[in-house]
Structures are given as structure tokens and as C-alpha cells.
Amino acid sequence: MSSDVPGFELPLRLLLGFRVLIDELHAELARQGHPHARPLHGFVLQAIGAGGTTAVELGRLLGVSKQAAGKTIETLERVGYVERTVDPDDTRRKIVRLTPHGVDVLVRSARIFADLRARWAAELGEERLRALEADLRKVTPPDMFRLDMPGWFGSL
Amino acid sequence: MSSDVPGFELPLRLLLGFRVLIDELHAELARQGHPHARPLHGFVLQAIGAGGTTAVELGRLLGVSKQAAGKTIETLERVGYVERTVDPDDTRRKIVRLTPHGVDVLVRSARIFADLRARWAAELGEERLRALEADLRKVTPPDMFRLDMPGWFGSL
DNA sequence: CTAAGATAGACAATGTCGTTGTCCATATAG
DNA sequence: CTATATGGACAACGACATTGTCTATCTTAG
Numbered sequence: 131m132s133s134d135v136p137g138f139e140l141p142l143r144l145l146l147g148f149r150v151l152i153d154e155l156h157a158e159l160a161r162q163g164h165p166h167a168r169p170l171h172g173f174v175l176q177a178i179g180a181g182g183t184t185a186v187e188l189g190r191l192l193g194v195s196k197q198a199a200g201k202t203i204e205t206l207e208r209v210g211y212v213e214r215t216v217d218p219d220d221t222r223r224k225i226v227r228l229t230p231h232g233v234d235v236l237v238r239s240a241r242i243f244a245d246l247r248a249r250w251a252a253e254l255g256e257e258r259l260r261a262l263e264a265d266l267r268k269v270t271p272p273d274m275f276r277l278d279m280p281g282w283f284g285s286l
Numbered sequence: 287m288s289s290d291v292p293g294f295e296l297p298l299r300l301l302l303g304f305r306v307l308i309d310e311l312h313a314e315l316a317r318q319g320h321p322h323a324r325p326l327h328g329f330v331l332q333a334i335g336a337g338g339t340t341a342v343e344l345g346r347l348l349g350v351s352k353q354a355a356g357k358t359i360e361t362l363e364r365v366g367y368v369e370r371t372v373d374p375d376d377t378r379r380k381i382v383r384l385t386p387h388g389v390d391v392l393v394r395s396a397r398i399f400a401d402l403r404a405r406w407a408a409e410l411g412e413e414r415l416r417a418l419e420a421d422l423r424k425v426t427p428p429d430m431f432r433l434d435m436p437g438w439f440g441s442l
Numbered sequence: 443c444t445a446a447g448a449t450a451g452a453c454a455a456t457g458t459c460g461t462t463g464t465c466c467a468t469a470t471a472g
Numbered sequence: 473c474t475a476t477a478t479g480g481a482c483a484a485c486g487a488c489a490t491t492g493t494c495t496a497t498c499t500t501a502g
Binding site for chain 2: 144
């Protein structure tokens with residue numbers, strides 16, 4: 131005999147869970163002096179990492195075109211989260227690096243996420259939360275970065 | 287003493303879990319004669335429901351403008367999932383109803399989601415999966431429809 | 443009954459974001 | 473040195489959602 135839980139609830143709950151965490155993250159980030167941070171920024175900054183990247187590399191990592199990655203970088207640059215410098219070894223490349231402000235938003239995001247996780251742990255119990263994470267790890271692909279969200283919600 | 291699990295993994299896993307389920311749903315839907323179904327369609331059709339709705343009502347339910355809802359309805363109409371009829375009691379209103387084809391995609395989606403859930407249950411154990419769903423229910427808002435995704439991934 | 447306000451839907455203009463295509467500058471391989 | 477590949481910028485296009493405006497219709501107040 132099968133479950134009486136309708137199957138469509140699971141994806142919805144997963145999405146809502148994501149939404150709840152991200153919404154609260156950004157509400158808190160805004161309070162902490164990062165009102166310009168957008169849902170994807172922290173993610174992209176994380177992808178850029180301490181070593182820096184180029185537009186092409188970032189695009190490949192995120193699963194979007196180099197042009198799209200370039201535009202995102204432009205935006206992040208305008209807000210002050212990254213800066214671009216030319217690679218001395220290859221004049222074509224422009225290396226994108228996090229600014230201190232960019233590092234700050236990452237540090238704060240990490241702290242806020244940890245707090246949110248702690249809140250969930252308080253509500254569900256640390257064991258249950260660990261189990262939840264472990265279970266999700268088992269059913270999701272290991273590479274966390276490739277989001278591929280573009281056009282995901284498109285109508286046609 | 288706090289957890290050693292980085293907090294940012296949780297939202298990512300939730301999103302990836304959602305993605306995995308939706309991707310497999312649509313791969314299977316395409317195999318079953320619904321190649322035009324897009325990630326949001328089943329969701330919108332579900333929101334329209336058996337009783338039908340109007341563009342304004344749908345927009346309100348989904349958290350988008352009536353114009354956006356109207357365009358989505360147009361697309362669904364073009365693909366053949368819904369049809370619009372005038373309300374005899376209020377000539378202004380155009381009631382959107384599911385066509386048999388629209389009902390079919392919903393029925394198939396429900397079946398496929400149930401199968402996917404069963405696959406997760408096989409991998410994680412029915413008890414663990416139930417616990418996961420129960421836990422997510424505890425930390426997410428009860429109203430499942432309001433997605434509010436528009437602009438969610440915007441850069442600025 | 444009629445006049446005023448609210449509501450449903452269509453249409454147009456705008457802004458954002460992604461895509462492909464093109465082009466130039468620079469590296470690298472033969 | 474020449475041919476090819478690669479990084480980045482620019483332009484054109486399409487998808488999607490937004491606001492604003494307009495008309496038609498319903499509802500309510502007087």
C-alpha cells in the first residue's frame with residue numbers, strides 16, 4: 131500500500147523551504163547594511179570565491195552564457211561587491227575579485243544562514259535537521275553550483 | 287555547541303531537491319505526450335482548479351499582476367490546456383476552465399509525482415520521507431500557492 | 443432610474459534578463 | 473609567421489513581468 135501523502139506536496143514544500151530561508155536571509159542582510167543584495171548575489175559571490183574568476187569561467191560554472199555572466203558581474207561591480215582587474219599573464223582576461231564589501235556580504239550571509247539553520251534545529255531538533263540534510267544530499271546531485279534557472283519559469 | 291554543517295547548504299539542497307523533482311516530472315511528461323508542459327504550467331493549472339477562475343483572481347492567487355496572469359493564460363490556451371468562456375452572469379468576466387487535455391496533464395503529473403515520491407521513499411525509507419515532509423510543513427507557510435517568484439532571480 | 447465608483451480585461455510602453463551572433467584583441471599551436 | 477582558439481564587448485532579439493491607460497460592464501447610492 132502506498133502513501134496517502136499527495137506527491138505534489140513534496141516539491142512545493144522544498145521550494146517553499148528555500149523561499150523562506152532566502153527571504154529571511156535578505157531581510158536580515160538589508161538590516162545589516164546590504165539592502166542591494168539580491169537572492170542570486172550571495173550565490174554568485176560564493177561561486178566566484180576567494181581566487182577570483184572570469185566571465186567565461188563563471189558562466190560555465192553557473193550554466194549560463196558568458197554574456198549573461200558578464201552582465202551579472204557588471205551589476206555586482208556597480209553595487210561594489212566585485213572588481214575587475216586585468217590578468218598580467220593574459221591581457222585578454224579580466225579577473226573578477228571580491229571586494230571587502232563583497233567578502234562582508236558573504237561573511238554575514240554565512241552567519242545568518244547559520245542562525246536560520248539553528249532556528250530550524252530548535253524547532254525540529256538537531257537530529258531531525260541533520261537527517262533532513264542527509265536525506266536531501268542522497269537525492270540531489272553533488273555539484274551544488276549549477277543552478278540552470280534561466281527560463282525555468284518560462285511560459286513557452 | 288553548534289553544528290559543523292554550513293548553513294548555506296540547506297537552502298541549496300532544498301532548491302536542488304525541487305529542481306530534481308520538477309526536471310524528472312517534465313522529462314516524463316514529455317514522454318507521455320506533453321512536450322509543451324513547462325515547470326509552472328501544472329502549478330498554474332492546479333491553481334485554476336476544477337471550478338475555473340479569472341485572470342484577476344489567478345493573478346491574486348499567484349501573486350502576480352492580472353496582466354501577467356492574462357499572458358500565462360494566453361499561453362496555456364494556445365497549448366490547449368485551458369479555454370476561456372464568458373461568464374453569463376457578468377459579461378466582463380472571462381472564466382478560464384481546464385480542457386480535457388489540461389485535466390490530463392494534471393492527472394499525469396499527480397501520478398508521476400506519486401511515482402517520484404515512491405522512488406524517494408524507496409531510497410530514504412518511508413518513515414524518513416514522512417519525517418522530512420512533516421518537518422518541512424513545520425517550517426514553511428501553510429498556503430502552498432503563493433509563489434511570488436517573479437523577479438526573484440533578478441540582478442537589480 | 444440615473445449617476446458615480448469599482449471591477450474585468452485588453453492594449454501599449456517600459457525595464458530586466460537571458461540568448462545568439464558578430465567583432466576585435468590576444469594567446470597558442472603548427 | 474600563420475591559423476586557430478579564446479576572452480570580452482557590443483548589438484539585436486525574444487521572454488516575462490511591471491505600470492499605466494482605456495473601454496465595457498457591474499454595483500451602489502441618491
